[in-house]
Amino acid sequence: xxxxxxxxxxxxxxxxxxxxxxxxxxxxxxxxxxxxxxxxxxxxxxxxxxxxxxxxxxxxxxxxxxxxxxxxxxxxxxxxxxxxxxxxxxxxxxxxxxxxxxxxxxxxxxxxxxxxxxxxxxxxxxxxxxxxxxxxxxxxxxxxxxxxxxxxxxxxxxxxxxxxxxxxxxxxxxxxxxxxxxxxxxxxxxxxxxxxxxxxxxxxxxxxxxxxxxxxxxxxxxxxxxxxxxxxxxxxxxxxxxx
Amino acid sequence: xxxxxxxxxxxxxxxxxxxxxxxxxxxxxxxxxxxxxxxxxxxxxxxxxxxxxxxxxxxxxxxxxxxxxxxxxxxxxxxxxxxxxxxxxxxxxxxxxxxxxxxxxxxxxxxxxxxxxxxxxxxxxxxxxxxxxxxxxxxxxxxxxxxxxxxxxxxxxxxxxxxxxxxxxxxxxxxxxxxxxxxxxxxxxxxxxxxxxxxxxxxxxxxxxxxxxxxxxxxxxxxxxxxxxxxxxxxxxxxxxxxxxxxxxxxxxxxxxxxxxxxxxxxxxxxxxxxxxxxxxxxxxxxxxxxxxxxxxxxxxxxxxxxxxxxxxxxxxxxxxxxxxxxxxxxxxxxxxxxxxxxxxxxxxxxxxxxxxxxxxxxxxxxxxxxxxxxxxxxxxxxxxxxxxxxxxxxxxxxxxxxxxxxxxxxxxxxxxxxxxxxxxxxxxxxxxxxxxxxxxxxxxxxxxxxxxxxxxxxxxxxxxxxx
Numbered sequence: 001x002x003x004x005x006x007x008x009x010x011x012x013x014x015x016x017x018x019x020x021x022x023x024x025x026x027x028x029x030x031x032x033x034x035x036x037x038x039x040x041x042x043x044x045x046x047x048x049x050x051x052x053x054x055x056x057x058x059x060x061x062x063x064x065x066x067x068x069x070x071x072x073x074x075x076x077x078x079x080x081x082x083x084x085x086x087x088x089x090x091x092x093x094x095x096x097x098x099x100x101x102x103x104x105x106x107x108x109x110x111x112x113x114x115x116x117x118x119x120x121x122x123x124x125x126x127x128x129x130x131x132x133x134x135x136x137x138x139x140x141x142x143x144x145x146x147x148x149x150x151x152x153x154x155x156x157x158x159x160x161x162x163x164x165x166x167x168x169x170x171x172x173x174x175x176x177x178x179x180x181x182x183x184x185x186x187x188x189x190x191x192x193x194x195x196x197x198x199x200x201x202x203x204x205x206x207x208x209x210x211x212x213x214x215x216x217x218x219x220x221x222x223x224x225x226x227x228x229x230x231x232x233x234x235x236x237x238x239x240x241x242x243x
Numbered sequence: 244x245x246x247x248x249x250x251x252x253x254x255x256x257x258x259x260x261x262x263x264x265x266x267x268x269x270x271x272x273x274x275x276x277x278x279x280x281x282x283x284x285x286x287x288x289x290x291x292x293x294x295x296x297x298x299x300x301x302x303x304x305x306x307x308x309x310x311x312x313x314x315x316x317x318x319x320x321x322x323x324x325x326x327x328x329x330x331x332x333x334x335x336x337x338x339x340x341x342x343x344x345x346x347x348x349x350x351x352x353x354x355x356x357x358x359x360x361x362x363x364x365x366x367x368x369x370x371x372x373x374x375x376x377x378x379x380x381x382x383x384x385x386x387x388x389x390x391x392x393x394x395x396x397x398x399x400x401x402x403x404x405x406x407x408x409x410x411x412x413x414x415x416x417x418x419x420x421x422x423x424x425x426x427x428x429x430x431x432x433x434x435x436x437x438x439x440x441x442x443x444x445x446x447x448x449x450x451x452x453x454x455x456x457x458x459x460x461x462x463x464x465x466x467x468x469x470x471x472x473x474x475x476x477x478x479x480x481x482x483x484x485x486x487x488x489x490x491x492x493x494x495x496x497x498x499x500x501x502x503x504x505x506x507x508x509x510x511x512x513x514x515x516x517x518x519x520x521x522x523x524x525x526x527x528x529x530x531x532x533x534x535x536x537x538x539x540x541x542x543x544x545x546x547x548x549x550x551x552x553x554x555x556x557x558x559x560x561x562x563x564x565x566x567x568x569x570x571x572x573x574x575x576x577x578x579x580x581x582x583x584x585x586x587x588x589x590x591x592x593x594x595x596x597x598x599x600x601x602x603x604x605x606x607x608x609x610x611x612x613x614x615x616x617x618x619x620x621x622x623x624x625x626x627x628x629x630x631x632x633x634x635x636x637x638x639x640x641x642x643x644x645x646x647x648x649x650x651x652x653x654x655x656x657x658x659x660x661x662x663x664x665x666x667x668x669x670x671x672x673x674x675x676x677x678x679x680x681x682x683x684x685x686x687x688x689x690x691x692x693x694x695x696x697x698x699x700x701x702x703x704x705x706x707x708x709x710x711x
Contacts, residue, residue, distance in 0.1 A: 014545035022303060135440060216465055230465045
């Protein structure tokens, strides 16, 4: 087996043989990512209505379903309607603390079976139990850490109380977010990812970041577009107006 | 690719593909559709051209300090609790995966589409070792069940009809399934869902790896990449060393052009960023993360002819526009990577000898260079490759002798004039409808598949003399 030192030495030897094809540089990184991220957020605080409109257009173009509710109190009813529309009986959600609301009481009253992930329960038994629940549930409810208008993309960080499978295993994924999550361009996402990496809160999140751009899709059989091959068949975005 | 297939000379493999009427139709529809989707996507994206320049510059700049970026990547992956392995050869990479399987008692591994694992023939090695590899990309799953190989980098099963897939699923998965893509997709979803939940190991490639943060990036449409990195207890990612990029700022540049080039999407359905094994406080995710960095002939090219091929993002755009690929499809090339870029990658991984025929499977029209998201100059490298083949005496002797003679002729005005005069006389029996056909001796190699314009009644030099 090759060791690291030997492997790198070979690469270094080859690299030093040539000055390269042309003078080139990588993309300029923000000098102070935290400040750059703050600037983006300040700009978006003004422009969010345009960003939201753009998001809606792009999201619907890729078969996403957009919903708008006045405040958090209206969210459970919106989720209930989506679940009924799909004929779903059971839901899994992120931890209510991670979501910022608790939909379980209202949805349970409607006769739906709701399981919420709980931060702080991460042993093997909890892991297996949750996986089974998520695999059985027809609807998964999450938040969204960034919402990218340019491409209609929901960006989710995994972490405590934010299992990866909630937006993956159920047939229907519902993401709930407010105006402070909106971004306009991929470039701004780059700034946020740089900032995230140096932020002290970084350790709070998890090992996975997912960009979700519409439902799971394939065109592998005779190029026929088919939705829901492994991941969700439907993706819903619920925008909460109240800041 | 099977040795039996490679023992057939390339012209015969290509000939067989040309006679396959279904393949011809499928290739025409698929490549035309991909071309249109790409064109449409870039048409509404004016900043695309500048982003392509930037992406190209990032690849070149990274290559100029590849050692530094790889060390940085490795340090950060280890800081996150992952393990980094260094594989000089395909065999070493296979052995690393097998040893992990043995040590951890792995019985089944689910795989997300990865050209790098195809390149090292990982599936065969796993099967030999008693580990069941399950391809989970729908196209890859189809061809794995059919015991075939991918025919397109991003659409591996474009050579199969829905009828063939229905037959295959009915036989392999025991059922009666109609030739309906929607139903067949649902069948695969159900079969593979069980595998995702049972597998001990998830194996992926990497579209990018960000050195700054130790992040491996996977781009998929089906969600299988998320499954294999979220559910099994071990995640192994195998990547060529050239996939490393410096920062997240660089990453978003590539994301903006990759899906557009491949399928015409603004972004693929899923872009998954993996930062080592699951973190403290996370309920799900693998407990172990292994990153295998694969050289397999790549470093040899950093200071050599095929350097630029190391920029390749594996988007498949150059396949779709290539007049040769569009006619013969991926299988006829005979190796893991088909199409114009595939010829270069094959030479890189398997040596120049392996492409003595394939180096000529290009009209040098330049369409590949035009659509390449990082503007790789494929035609230039193909010409250089042909020159190498000649110099290393790998090309057939007839070809070398003819071109040597031709060179002499062009270097001497007297010889050139004389040859025109001789040619005008000697060509007479072979001119039909104003074209030269069916030449004898070694010249017949050329006219077997092409024709030539005859030597003119009065050459340009002769007319020029009078005009003066």
